[in-house]
Amino acid sequence: MAAAKALVVLSGGQDSTTCLYWAIARFGRDHVDTLTFDYGQRHRIELECAQQVARYARVFNTILPINTFAALSGNALTDAAVQVCTELNPQTLLPNTFVPGRNLIFLTFAAAYAYPRGIDHLVAGMAQTDYSGYPDCREDTLKALEQAIRLGMECKLELHTPLMFKSKKETVELARDLGALPAMAYTHTCYNGRQPPCGECSACLLRAKGFAEAGITDPLLERLRGISS
Amino acid sequence: MAAAKALVVLSGGQDSTTCLYWAIARFGRDHVDTLTFDYGQRHRIELECAQQVARYARVFNTILPINTFAALSGNALTDAAVQVCTELNPQTLLPNTFVPGRNLIFLTFAAAYAYPRGIDHLVAGMAQTDYSGYPDCREDTLKALEQAIRLGMECKLELHTPLMFKSKKETVELARDLGALPAMAYTHTCYNGRQPPCGECSACLLRAKGFAEAGITDPLLERLRGISS
Numbered sequence: 115m116a117a118a119k120a121l122v123v124l125s126g127g128q129d130s131t132t133c134l135y136w137a138i139a140r141f142g143r144d145h146v147d148t149l150t151f152d153y154g155q156r157h158r159i160e161l162e163c164a165q166q167v168a169r170y171a172r173v174f175n176t177i178l179p180i181n182t183f184a185a186l187s188g189n190a191l192t193d194a195a196v197q198v199c200t201e202l203n204p205q206t207l208l209p210n211t212f213v214p215g216r217n218l219i220f221l222t223f224a225a226a227y228a229y230p231r232g233i234d235h236l237v238a239g240m241a242q243t244d245y246s247g248y249p250d251c252r253e254d255t256l257k258a259l260e261q262a263i264r265l266g267m268e269c270k271l272e273l274h275t276p277l278m279f280k281s282k283k284e285t286v287e288l289a290r291d292l293g294a295l296p297a298m299a300y301t302h303t304c305y306n307g308r309q310p311p312c313g314e315c316s317a318c319l320l321r322a323k324g325f326a327e328a329g330i331t332d333p334l335l336e337r338l339r340g341i342s343s
Numbered sequence: 344m345a346a347a348k349a350l351v352v353l354s355g356g357q358d359s360t361t362c363l364y365w366a367i368a369r370f371g372r373d374h375v376d377t378l379t380f381d382y383g384q385r386h387r388i389e390l391e392c393a394q395q396v397a398r399y400a401r402v403f404n405t406i407l408p409i410n411t412f413a414a415l416s417g418n419a420l421t422d423a424a425v426q427v428c429t430e431l432n433p434q435t436l437l438p439n440t441f442v443p444g445r446n447l448i449f450l451t452f453a454a455a456y457a458y459p460r461g462i463d464h465l466v467a468g469m470a471q472t473d474y475s476g477y478p479d480c481r482e483d484t485l486k487a488l489e490q491a492i493r494l495g496m497e498c499k500l501e502l503h504t505p506l507m508f509k510s511k512k513e514t515v516e517l518a519r520d521l522g523a524l525p526a527m528a529y530t531h532t533c534y535n536g537r538q539p540p541c542g543e544c545s546a547c548l549l550r551a552k553g554f555a556e557a558g559i560t561d562p563l564l565e566r567l568r569g570i571s572s
Contacts, residue, residue: 250495258491266444266479
């Protein structure tokens with residue numbers, strides 16, 4: 115097996131799947147590994163989708179457990195249980211394991227995974243566009259983190275975020291240009307964890323809007339229609 | 344209970360205990376919380392010492408689990424198990440859960456713990472002196488991380504590392520000046536996890552050297568002599 119050069123943080127969603135194909139185009143399929151975090155997400159289907167996408171794209175996938183977010187969110191904390199955060203907005207539909215700065219943790223663990231394997235390129239799907247509420251998705255945050263990782267691990271890690279300034283429409287077009295659309299049939303987006311997707315949550319609506327604006331039928335919906343008919 | 348202003352990352356060792364008393368002196372006992380990571384360290388005695396030190400100092404202590412380091416070090420990884428890191432130097436006596444950039448993770452989780460509690464000050468015992476091998480203990484690394492956390496969490500977190508440029512002798516003197524010496528009797532340093540400490544590992548030797556140069560008897564040894572006589 116060829117040595118990996120790039121590691122893609124693969125959530126099983128539309129954006130990270132597009133990033134996977136971006137990495138394959140840039141580094142070659144044999145040089146791309148994928149890493150998925152099992153952090154107690156509300157819907158286990160995300161993990162299954164990540165594995166299915168990796169299998170479809172014929173790249174390695176590693177699932178790395180993180181039990182800390184669930185503990186930070188209020189379970190299993192000793193002593194300070196009463197002090198636990200209550201400020202998260204129920205309107206945002208964030209998973210109950212949402213933790214501020216979560217992407218800083220994901221990327222640092224990804225870098226720690228990459229380091230001993232000699233992998234210098236980290237690829238992740240964060241985007242400033244369409245995600246106004248998440249400061250840990252912004253480029254200045256990620257540039258500062260890249261610097262902290264380079265200094266803290268004495269390495270030359272390069273963090274790539276090819277979707278940073280793209281709209282959902284542009285991301286769909288990029289997926290098309292990279293040949294990533296067939297793999298989209300195995301991705302997961304719905305905040306409610308439903309398959310077929312609920313079509314009503316903000317994530318479903320944003321995804322639908324992107325495909326509609328790009329004039330492309332969502333391969334996931336096409337596949338599910340094929341199954342049900 | 345008064346709201347905490349500062350969070351001390353407490354490992355149960357000499358340095359973090361000194362930092363705890365530094366924080367108490369600066370912010371007041373009622374405004375200091377402590378956080379300890381249960382990350383699969385080789386010796387559970389570290390956790391017990393952290394709790395004993397916190398109890399002795401009459402401050403809250405929270406233990407936060409992290410199962411990711413053990414997974415990164417080679418256990419429980421799916422698919423990529425064969426690719427696991429073999430480059431760690433057995434000479435360094437690092438725990439088998441050592442992960443490059445580990446302090447980046449500790450401090451980011453500590454910031455995520457602090458954020459919803461309105462805690463703006465993070466205190467940690469990293470030092471450039473005496474720890475030449477650890478790039479994630481250096482000031483430039485931690486400054487970059489502080490910046491990433493501030494941007495990524497949109498907060499004003501201030502990271503304090505009062506021991507950064509102190510020798511072990513100076514740290515012992517600071518502990519004396521802060522009234523932290525009695526609490527030192529409950530700390531743990533030995534790499535071999537022994538109590539009484541083995542006195543032979545590099546951590547024991549470094550600790551002994553610091554106390555000797557400061558002309559102070561190590562309160563831990565004094566306490567243990569008291570128990571055994």
